[in-house]
Amino acid sequence: MEILTQDFYNRDTLTVARDLLGRHIVRRVQGRELICRISETEAYIGRSDKACHAYGYKRTKRSETLFAAPGTAYIYLIYGMYDCLNFVTEPEGEPAAVLIRCAEPVSDADVFSQIRFSCNFDEMTAYQRKNFMNGPGKLCRALCLSRGQNGLSLFGDELLVTQGKPAKAENVKTGKRIGIDYADEATDFLWRFTLSENA
DNA sequence: TTCAGGATGTACT
DNA sequence: GTACATCCTGAAC
Numbered sequence: 001m002e003i004l005t006q007d008f009y010n011r012d013t014l015t016v017a018r019d020l021l022g023r024h025i026v027r028r029v030q031g032r033e034l035i036c037r038i039s040e041t042e043a044y045i046g047r048s049d050k051a052c053h054a055y056g057y058k059r060t061k062r063s064e065t066l067f068a069a070p071g072t073a074y075i076y077l078i079y080g081m082y083d084c085l086n087f088v089t090e091p092e093g094e095p096a097a098v099l100i101r102c103a104e105p106v107s108d109a110d111v112f113s114q115i116r117f118s119c120n121f122d123e124m125t126a127y128q129r130k131n132f133m134n135g136p137g138k139l140c141r142a143l144c145l146s147r148g149q150n151g152l153s154l155f156g157d158e159l160l161v162t163q164g165k166p167a168k169a170e171n172v173k174t175g176k177r178i179g180i181d182y183a184d185e186a187t188d189f190l191w192r193f194t195l196s197e198n199a
Numbered sequence: 200t201t202c203a204g205g206a207t208g209t210a211c212t
Numbered sequence: 213g214t215a216c217a218t219c220c221t222g223a224a225c
Binding site (some may be wrong): 053060061062063077078079080081082106 | 206207208209210211
């Protein structure tokens with residue numbers, strides 16, 4: 001189980017977003033170890049992207065984490081109820097990150113389903129199965145992450161990313177990002193990456 | 200199976 | 213006061 005180093009994150013954000021597909025997130029909490037495989041990401045780059053919280057290098061209390069060292073977790077509250085997990089990229093001082101939108105369980109799936117729906121994996125309804133971890137808010141719930149973990153290093157024990165099973169280039173699809181209609185021309189940037197082998 | 204609408208609180212203007 | 217990188221419920225088909 002090889003942990004991705006800071007060099008991995010200290011690169012162009014679009015490259016990192018693409019390269020994160022298929023990697024494994026390891027989350028250790030309350031004596032449990034949760035492992036899942038990343039299947040959908042989006043890039044957010046402050047210097048050119050109106051959808052990014054730090055657009056134009058704007059520093060606020062919230063966006064501060066985006067300026068941190070590569071390999072930092074940026075977790076923020078959205079719509080009053082849900083948390084979104086991002087990994088900070090590029091050199092310290094460059095506000096950019098990759099949003100993790102979707103993943104699938106690798107370790108014991110019952111642990112995930114217990115956290116999310118308080119039942120075993122094979123007891124979930126078809127609806128729950130379809131909506132298991134296919135969105136940033138759901139993913140954070142399943143991994144027990146909230147903005148209390150904002151600023152966490154990805155090189156500690158609680159949260160890290162390993163080599164996993166990297167996606168092949170032909171299985172990566174690009175598309176427009178979700179939920180950023182307000183962002184003018186940035187709305188059309190093809191900065192969303194999905195594993196096409198994934199339903 | 201799809202759809203509309205409500206929940207909810209923080210950051211920022 | 214407004215907008216927000218969303219999700220869930222319940223009703224209609």
